[in-house]
Amino acid sequence: MQTKRSTFPAGWLPYALVAPQLVITLIFFIWPAGQALVQSVQRQDPFGFRTTFVGLDNFSRLFADPLYMNALSVTFVFAVGTTLLSMSVALLFAVMVNKLIRSRDGYTTLLVWPYAVAPAIAGVLWWFIFNPTIGILPYILDMLGYDWNHRTSSTDAMILVIIAAAWKQISYNFIFFLAGLQSVPHSLIEAAAIDGASPMKRFWTIVFPLLSPITFFLMVINIVYAMFDTFGIIHATTQGGPAQATNILVFKVYMDGFIGQNIGYAAAQSVVLMAIVIVLTVIQFRYIERKVQY
Amino acid sequence: MATITMDTLEKTYPGAAEPAVKGISLDIADGELIVLVGPSGCGKSTLLRMVAGLETITSGTLRIGERVVNRLEPADRDIAMVFQNYALYPHMTVYNNLAYGLKNRRFPKAEIERRVQEAARILEIDAFLGRKPRQLSGGQRQRVAMGRAIVREPAAFLFDEPLSNLDAKLRVQMRVEIRRLQRRLRTTSLYVTHDQLEALTLADRLVVLNAGQVEQIGTPSVVYDRPETLFVATFIGSPSMNLVPTDFVRSHANGHMPPLSDRADIIGIRPDSLLLAEPPEPATPLPATLELFEPAGDVSHLYLRLETLPEPLTARVQGRPSLEEGAPLTLWVRHGEFHPFEKETGRRVE
Numbered sequence: 343m344q345t346k347r348s349t350f351p352a353g354w355l356p357y358a359l360v361a362p363q364l365v366i367t368l369i370f371f372i373w374p375a376g377q378a379l380v381q382s383v384q385r386q387d388p389f390g391f392r393t394t395f396v397g398l399d400n401f402s403r404l405f406a407d408p409l410y411m412n413a414l415s416v417t418f419v420f421a422v423g424t425t426l427l428s429m430s431v432a433l434l435f436a437v438m439v440n441k442l443i444r445s446r447d448g449y450t451t452l453l454v455w456p457y458a459v460a461p462a463i464a465g466v467l468w469w470f471i472f473n474p475t476i477g478i479l480p481y482i483l484d485m486l487g488y489d490w491n492h493r494t495s496s497t498d499a500m501i502l503v504i505i506a507a508a509w510k511q512i513s514y515n516f517i518f519f520l521a522g523l524q525s526v527p528h529s530l531i532e533a534a535a536i537d538g539a540s541p542m543k544r545f546w547t548i549v550f551p552l553l554s555p556i557t558f559f560l561m562v563i564n565i566v567y568a569m570f571d572t573f574g575i576i577h578a579t580t581q582g583g584p585a586q587a588t589n590i591l592v593f594k595v596y597m598d599g600f601i602g603q604n605i606g607y608a609a610a611q612s613v614v615l616m617a618i619v620i621v622l623t624v625i626q627f628r629y630i631e632r633k634v635q636y
Numbered sequence: 637m638a639t640i641t642m643d644t645l646e647k648t649y650p651g652a653a654e655p656a657v658k659g660i661s662l663d664i665a666d667g668e669l670i671v672l673v674g675p676s677g678c679g680k681s682t683l684l685r686m687v688a689g690l691e692t693i694t695s696g697t698l699r700i701g702e703r704v705v706n707r708l709e710p711a712d713r714d715i716a717m718v719f720q721n722y723a724l725y726p727h728m729t730v731y732n733n734l735a736y737g738l739k740n741r742r743f744p745k746a747e748i749e750r751r752v753q754e755a756a757r758i759l760e761i762d763a764f765l766g767r768k769p770r771q772l773s774g775g776q777r778q779r780v781a782m783g784r785a786i787v788r789e790p791a792a793f794l795f796d797e798p799l800s801n802l803d804a805k806l807r808v809q810m811r812v813e814i815r816r817l818q819r820r821l822r823t824t825s826l827y828v829t830h831d832q833l834e835a836l837t838l839a840d841r842l843v844v845l846n847a848g849q850v851e852q853i854g855t856p857s858v859v860y861d862r863p864e865t866l867f868v869a870t871f872i873g874s875p876s877m878n879l880v881p882t883d884f885v886r887s888h889a890n891g892h893m894p895p896l897s898d899r900a901d902i903i904g905i906r907p908d909s910l911l912l913a914e915p916p917e918p919a920t921p922l923p924a925t926l927e928l929f930e931p932a933g934d935v936s937h938l939y940l941r942l943e944t945l946p947e948p949l950t951a952r953v954q955g956r957p958s959l960e961e962g963a964p965l966t967l968w969v970r971h972g973e974f975h976p977f978e979k980e981t982g983r984r985v986e
Contacts, residue, residue, distance in 0.1 A: 529723035532690050537737035537784075538711040547736075551727045 375616065381609035388603060400610035409586060410594070410611070417590040420504060421568040428508035429560055432515030433553075437545070439516075440523045450520065457513035461571070465578025468506040472579075492580060496587030499580045503588045506579055507572045515560050522556040523549065562626045570619065591615055638701035638714070638791035638824055640664040640687065645696035647682055656682045658848040659696065667822040669815075673835035674845035675871070680828045681796060683845070687826060688794050689713050700791055711740075716785035717794040721801065722777045724769040730756075730780050731765040734787050755783040758817070775806045782814070786821065793818070795827040799834065811837060832872050836860065844868045862975075866982040869904045869975055875937065877904045877975065878949040880922075884942070889920045897985040900976030907937070909973035910951035912965065919968040924949065926963055931956050940967065 385396045404410050439449045456464070472492060474480050480490035492498040526549055534544045550557075573592045576582060582589035582597060589597070591611065599608025641664070647657040657679040664670050672680040685691040687698060689710035698706050705713045716737075724733050731752060738748045756762045759779040769777055778798065785793050798814070799807045815838055818825050829835055835842055836856040844851040844859065844867070851871075852864045863869035869877045882901050886893055896903075911919070927948050928939040938951040938959070951967065959965070978985045 527721065527723065529719045529721055530725060532688075532710070533717070533719060533723040533784075534725075534736070535690070536688060536710045536715065536717050537788075538740035539736075543740065548725060554727075 378609045378612045378616070381606055382613045383606075384609075385606045396606070400606050401614075404607070404610050404614070409589075412586055413589050413591050413594045416500075416586070416588060417569060419500065420507070420572075420588070420590050421565050423500070423504040424507045424511065424568040424572070425561060425564040427504055428511035428564055429515050429557070431508070432512045432560075433519050435512065435516050436519035436523055439520060450517075453516050454513045456510050459510060461510065461574030462578050464510050465506055465575040468502060468509075468575075469579050472502050493584055496584055499584055499587050503572070503576055503580055506575045507568055511564055511567055515564065518556050518560055519553065522553045526552050558629065559626075562622060566619070566622055570615070639666050639699075640792055640824060640826065641697075641699040642683075642687075643697040643699075645683065645686060645698060646694045647679070647686055647691060648694045654848070655694065656848055657686065660845075660848075660850055662843060662850070662853065664824055664826065666824055669818050669825045669827060669838060669840045670843060671827045671829060671835040671839035671841075672843050672845055673829055673832060673871075674851075676830055678845040679848040680830075680845050684794055684796055684826055684828045687713075687792075688715055688717050714791040715794055716788045716790040716792075717796065718781045718785050718798045720797040722769075722781040722798075724777055724780055724784075726769050729766055729768055730761060730772070730783075733769070733780055734765075734783050737784065737788050751787045751789070752783075755787045758786070758820075759783045774802050775810065778802060778806075778810055782817070786817070786823075791824065793823050793825040793827075795825065795829075797829055798827075799829070800831070807834075814838065832874065836872070842872075844871060846871075862984070863904070864984050866902065866904070866977050866979075869977065873906060875907045875950045875952065877906050878910070879904055879977075880942070880945065880949070882976070884945060885920060885922065888922055892918065892920045894918070894920070894971035894974055896974070896976050897978075899978045899985045901979045902977045904975035904977060905949070905969055906973065906975075907950045907952040909969050910938075910940075910949065910953075911968040911970070912951075912953060912957060914968050915970055918971045920971065920974075922967045922969065924965060924967050926959055926961050926965060929959055929961055940965075 382400055383395060383397055384393050385400070386393045435453055439446055439453070442449060459467075471477050471479050472490070474491040474493060483490045490498055492502045530548055530552075531544055534548050539547060569590070570592055572590065573596065576588060576590060576593045577596075580588045582593050592615065595608050595611045595615065598604050598611065602608075640662075642660055642662045644659040644661050645657060646655050646659050648655040660683060662670070672683060674680045682691055686693050687700075689705070689708060689712075693706050697704055700713055700715065725736065728736065734752045734755060735748050738751060743751075752765070753762070756765055759782060761776060761779050761783060764772060764776060764780075769780065772780065781798065795814070799810055802810060811834055814827075827838060829838075836859075839856050841853060842856050842859045843853050846867045852859055852868045854862075859868060859872055863872060863877075866879070870879070880903050882896065882903050885903055910922075914921070922942060924940040924942050926938055927941045930937040930939070935952050935954060936956050938953065939948045940951060941948050949967075976985055977983065
């Protein structure tokens, strides 16, 4: 189809208008990414006096490192756990709020608030709630006969960071699911009711399949979130411990690079992360743009 | 196969001052096609949805067959519904759309297959069974929606304005098909429409609703020939019936008046009852001026000004008579075609 297009005389103006965005992208994204690429093939001495080119040595050491392999599997468990938890709870909330009529807006507003809480603050909140010494939840769990201690139990620690990371994301997923539910035509539900489907069956055979594009979109978003945006939560709660049990990839980059001062090694890790982001982004564009077909 | 019996059905929405459906009683015989017709907001869709079980019944009794179904879930009422927007499941193929209700009722696979194929054959959608609804045209979707109703072989079909999303030509075609299908299956049907032409052509009996109440129940010909209220008189028929004060007619009749009740202060005259020449039967003359001439194919519409009356009358005549706009002429109305009404009650008085 032919669309009308306005053309302006090409001069300095268009470049000037795009320049701020370009400058920001170059300084804050492209340059650091380039630095990481360069550093990932270098090794520095502990004092930063001497830098030597080592080729792919950092990478081969990385994939031979059992600690890094551990971080990979921890990240996998963490990302899957966070995504499943935040999406299922969000879907449950959305379904329940969608049943309301008058109080729907009130609940929606309240359920969105956690999204506005900074990750570090959320981490501290969870740190207090789950604190084995002073926290309210271990106190209650203790009464139920469960000895909660995320400082010694790697399972408890993983549960803690998953809950803390998922909590915030629930708000985000909730909004999308609620919008999705509201766009399912009511007559479809009624038709299914007449067709003899129970409420549960109606949800799983009609509503849920119709939500599938949103579910897929959120799945990618949540995995990306869990893998890359949860540094603050880990930092504020478990610091990767105990015994590396919650040391996810992004946190390991920070630990190795800024605490361990092993810049080249950390740079190699961030290059791997970069590759993962690129793959996820490609998946998202390839499939979400085309939408999940039904 | 079943009768549907409504006994003073009433529906009041929570928070509403007035009921949306005000005590409607109706007996639908087995195999009958009843059309509920009325302007938007008259409660016809609400009534249909009450029968379907999609709206609760505030008071009154509803029976399908011998069973009182007031409190039954839609699935347990043994009815099938065709929705205005078809409500096809977009993620399922046509085959699965048709089979969904049967699967939920745990029919054996072979029986599902047989019924779906049978319905598809009747509706001529066999070729599309593997497609998704979005790959179908409006008319084909309409057929699938009907197919979903007939595979169930329910006690009753409920149609909620099923043709209003189709273009004019397809609407006529589907109207005929619905009628043919209903004749063939002889399934009791309740059909909601706001289109009075659809109502007249489809119905065994017509229920004209207005503001939640029944105005008239009758066969299409009775409702058209003998409207019981002013509302029915003006709602059914297109162009709609002309209403003229009795005094005005009498003052121009030169004594050519039919015997009328004293209470008949309004006379309704159908547009085709206004004749340009004096008929052999007893008739009443009305002097008029032709305001506008509107040819409409095989018929012509005349807009006529009658001296002191504020509204012009509409006449429909065959062919294209050569008349000049602004010319005075005399119209004739046969005495048998007077529809006398009382203004205060809005009812027909003979």
